[in-house]
Amino acid sequence: xxxxxxxxxxxxxxxxxxxxxxxxxxxxxxxxxxxxxxxxxxxxxxxxxxxxxxxxxxxxxxxxxxxxxxxxxxxxxxxxxxxxxxxxxxxxxxxxxxxxxxxxxxxxxxxxxxxxxxxxxxxxxxxxxxxxxxxxxxxxxxxxxxxxxxxxxxxxxxxxxxxxxxxxxxxxxxxxxxxxxxxxxxxxxxxxxxxxxxxxxxxxxxxxxxxxxxxxxxxxxxxxxxxxxxxxxxxxxxxxxxxxxxxxxxxxxxx
Amino acid sequence: xxxxxxxxxxxxxxxxxxxxxxxxxxxxxxxxxxxxxxxxxxxxxxxxxxxxxxxxxxxxxxxxxxxxxxxxxxxxxxxxxxxxxxxxxxxxxxxxxxxxxxxxxxxxxxxxxxxxxxxxxxxxxxxxxxxxxxxxxxxxxxxxxxxxxxxxxxxxxxxxxxxxxxxxxxxxxxxxxxxxxxxxxxxxxxxxxxxxxxxxxxxxxxxxxxxxxxxxxxxxxxxxxxxxxxxxxxxxxxxxxxxxxxxxxxxxxxxxxxxxxxxxxxxxxxxxxxxxxxxxxx
Numbered sequence: 072x073x074x075x076x077x078x079x080x081x082x083x084x085x086x087x088x089x090x091x092x093x094x095x096x097x098x099x100x101x102x103x104x105x106x107x108x109x110x111x112x113x114x115x116x117x118x119x120x121x122x123x124x125x126x127x128x129x130x131x132x133x134x135x136x137x138x139x140x141x142x143x144x145x146x147x148x149x150x151x152x153x154x155x156x157x158x159x160x161x162x163x164x165x166x167x168x169x170x171x172x173x174x175x176x177x178x179x180x181x182x183x184x185x186x187x188x189x190x191x192x193x194x195x196x197x198x199x200x201x202x203x204x205x206x207x208x209x210x211x212x213x214x215x216x217x218x219x220x221x222x223x224x225x226x227x228x229x230x231x232x233x234x235x236x237x238x239x240x241x242x243x244x245x246x247x248x249x250x251x252x253x254x255x256x257x258x259x260x261x262x263x264x265x266x267x268x269x270x271x272x273x274x275x276x277x278x279x280x281x282x283x284x285x286x287x288x289x290x291x292x293x294x295x296x297x298x299x300x301x302x303x304x305x306x307x308x309x310x311x312x313x314x315x316x317x318x319x320x321x322x323x324x325x326x
Numbered sequence: 327x328x329x330x331x332x333x334x335x336x337x338x339x340x341x342x343x344x345x346x347x348x349x350x351x352x353x354x355x356x357x358x359x360x361x362x363x364x365x366x367x368x369x370x371x372x373x374x375x376x377x378x379x380x381x382x383x384x385x386x387x388x389x390x391x392x393x394x395x396x397x398x399x400x401x402x403x404x405x406x407x408x409x410x411x412x413x414x415x416x417x418x419x420x421x422x423x424x425x426x427x428x429x430x431x432x433x434x435x436x437x438x439x440x441x442x443x444x445x446x447x448x449x450x451x452x453x454x455x456x457x458x459x460x461x462x463x464x465x466x467x468x469x470x471x472x473x474x475x476x477x478x479x480x481x482x483x484x485x486x487x488x489x490x491x492x493x494x495x496x497x498x499x500x501x502x503x504x505x506x507x508x509x510x511x512x513x514x515x516x517x518x519x520x521x522x523x524x525x526x527x528x529x530x531x532x533x534x535x536x537x538x539x540x541x542x543x544x545x546x547x548x549x550x551x552x553x554x555x556x557x558x559x560x561x562x563x564x565x566x567x568x569x570x571x572x573x574x575x576x577x578x579x580x581x582x583x584x585x586x587x588x589x590x591x592x593x594x595x596x597x598x599x600x601x602x603x604x605x606x607x608x
Binding site for chain 1: 500505507509511521524525
């Protein structure tokens with residue numbers, strides 16, 4: 072058996088507010104196997120973002136540990152790529168320079184940087200927009216640029232926090248397709264947070280359903296064949312079955 | 327359904343640009359009209375001043391446009407105008423540069439260190455609240471009544487305006503941008519120079535812009551309080567001799583300097599704002 076890439080054990084996190092602790096996450100454990108696509112599904116406020124911040128090393132856990140390839144994570148971990156809900160492209164850099172940024176910080180030489188960023192800009196379909204600034208791009212194009220920046224540093228693990236939540240339905244579909252095509256065959260491990268059951272089923276190998284405080288309510292293997300075509304998938308009886316199961320569990324979790 | 331030509335990139339939709347084909351007059355009509363009306367207003371005001379000076383109002387109190395013009399010509403001829411203007415311009419430029427450089431550096435350093443910022447904030451706001459004229463007597467004791475005192479007085483105002491705006495710019499930076507650079511493996515140096523510095527640029531530019539007139543105010547107030555040269559001195563000296571035309575002549579030179587400074591800065595700030603949202607651009 073291969074060692075897990077990301078492992079969270081008994082993770083808890085609370086925030087001090089005045090004289091009281093606000094508990095966001097308690098007793099959360101999750102293991103992601105190498106190369107797997109795990110969706111974490113849950114309603115708003117169930118500690119999904121806190122969980123990802125802990126896994127990325129942006130937050131320190133109050134209890135428990137996070138390990139990345141067997142090593143404890145205690146500071147921001149550059150081996151992990153993290154895509155947040157909102158865009159974090161630097162508004163003063165054009166697309167090219169934004170995508171180059173992770174390489175620039177790592178000290179990669181300029182020409183090498185340019186090539187690698189150029190390849191990813193191509194891969195996400197932004198060729199011709201290299202000189203555009205984020206404000207001059209549409210929401211979908213900014214997501215593409217963010218995705219290119221995320222992948223340019225070749226992280227072995229991707230943490231994605233409702234990355235397509237702000238896009239319209241059509242663009243979201245396109246971005247899901249793009250993400251799947253970039254992930255397939257890459258061997259990367261993905262932890263994808265969403266509140267959309269359809270999205271979770273379309274993308275993942277496994278769906279982990281969170282209840283309040285990050286309690287795991289269900290852990291479902293998605294045995295739909297790959298490569299997946301989003302249009303075909305919706306007509307699949309197994310898809311409908313899984314959808315119903317998750318939908319019922321999500322309702323129970325709210326009780 | 328009619329067949330639509332398929333665009334190259336389906337998702338790159340949005341507004342489309344088309345040539346407007348406007349003639350020169352259609353394009354510049356309002357600009358020309360506004361400029362014309364400004365000239366008419368100026369001419370009317372000067373004519374009214376000229377006509378009322380004497381018959382309606384005492385000429386010794388308001389002088390007249392022709393008298394002011396003669397005064398300007400005389401001063402220009404004997405070098406008084408150029409000598410004093412040069413002194414004031416020198417004070418403004420040096421005071422502005424000193425205040426802007428120290429203000430931007432201090433604002434950036436203090437705001438990028440959170441705890442230091444919190445400790446120093448009330449002291450800085452306290453100093454900022456002092457009317458700068460009240461500092462003039464102190465500066466006279468420290469620096470004498472020469473150019474140095476005016477430079478410091480101008481710099482004192484500019485410093486705070488640039489400081490406050492730069493610090494505000496640093497604090498307004500989205501913490502998510504800092505986190506994203508931390509996740510790229512960025513160290514404190516990267517956060518400072520790749521996020522905080524460019525991110526605070528718009529605040530710095532605002533500070534640099536709003537403080538230009540205050541550099542002039544600081545210098546002229548310094549000259550009015552105590553001096554023997556400069557445009558402020560010229561105003562004071564003319565008034566004490568009841569030379570009202572001289573007062574107006576010096577005031578006109580001052581407003582011309584202010585207009586040139588403001589125009590210059592508008593041009594300077596332009597290239598830095600390309601990444602700003604379109605509707606915020608000027």
